[in-house]
Amino acid sequence: MKKNNVIAYAGVALITAAVLGGAFVVKNMFFKPDKAEEKQLKGEYSMKALYLENQTGDFLFVDLTNETPFMGTIPEGGVYNEKEEMIAGEDLESGDVVSVWGNGVVAQSYPAQYNGITKIQVEEKDSQKEKEYSHYLEEFFPKADMTKVPTLDISYAQPDALVTAVVSETGTYQWTYQEEGQEETTTAAEGAHVLQMEELADISIEGQTKAELLFSVEPEKTEVFRWTKEEWEKEKQEKSAADIPEGESVAVTENQAGNPEITCDAGYVYLIKGYWENGEAEYGFFAKEI
DSSP states (O other): OOOBOOOOOSSOOOOOBOOOSHHHHHHHHTOOOOHHHHHHTTTOEEEEEEEEEOTTSBEEEEETTTTEEEEEOOOTTOEEOTTSOEEOGGGOOTTEEEEEEEOOOOBBSSSEEEOOEEEEEEEEEOHHHHHHHTHHHHHHSOOOOTTSOOOEEEEEEETTEEEEEEEOOEEEEEEEEOOTTSOOEEEEEOOOOGGGOSSOEEEEESSEEEEEEEESSOOSEEEEEEEEHHHHHHHTTOSOSTTOOOOEEEOOEEOTTSOEEEEEETTEEEEEEEEETTEEEEEEEEEEEO
């Protein structure tokens, strides 16, 4: 099963800040390193954590020292079982107590985000701890509400922080759903073109950066187009969308977590089109220079 380290929040505020002081900050604020393991891995910090995963492949960790949840990347070629034999990341099971090594730099958010993990080793299975902390899976990965058009967040890196921006306005969409015991319902809206939206989300980047597209429901297909800031300023004054030029196609790739990812350049407006079995929807944002 593909593991999805995607954050889908329901009423949970994500507050991300710059992390200064690097591993020293994490050493004192996030977890306590084991001296022997620290020496063995050339100064990297270690911690004991609980790995949790739901049935759809969404996962997170819980720091067992501070009892706090955090998101983390699973290092390719860096996962080991109790016998110190290398295993695939997909072989990690919910309830595994693991030792986690890394560079010690954690984004100050809720939950925390630890993208510098270099090694994970399974120590034991603890079903009691799994039951105790399973509420975090429900909190951060709520079951998708298929009666509503999926939402979209944009996750991207700034020089000293990992930031997640909410795309609050949906453009044109069509969505079909069926509640238990009811007939199918279809909702649709002919929204404004992305260049003519009254409110357009923006992200602040430095030059060029990767942007992860975090849909509340994973789409079957994603298309992305973009226009220059100059085209945007011209077209948002127009009342008709008939003469809006065709946008430049942007390549969409799949990142390690299995989510759509694009390369963003400052000074462009981006149109995101998501396609699902239930329908399709459009979203937009502007990438501005820091």
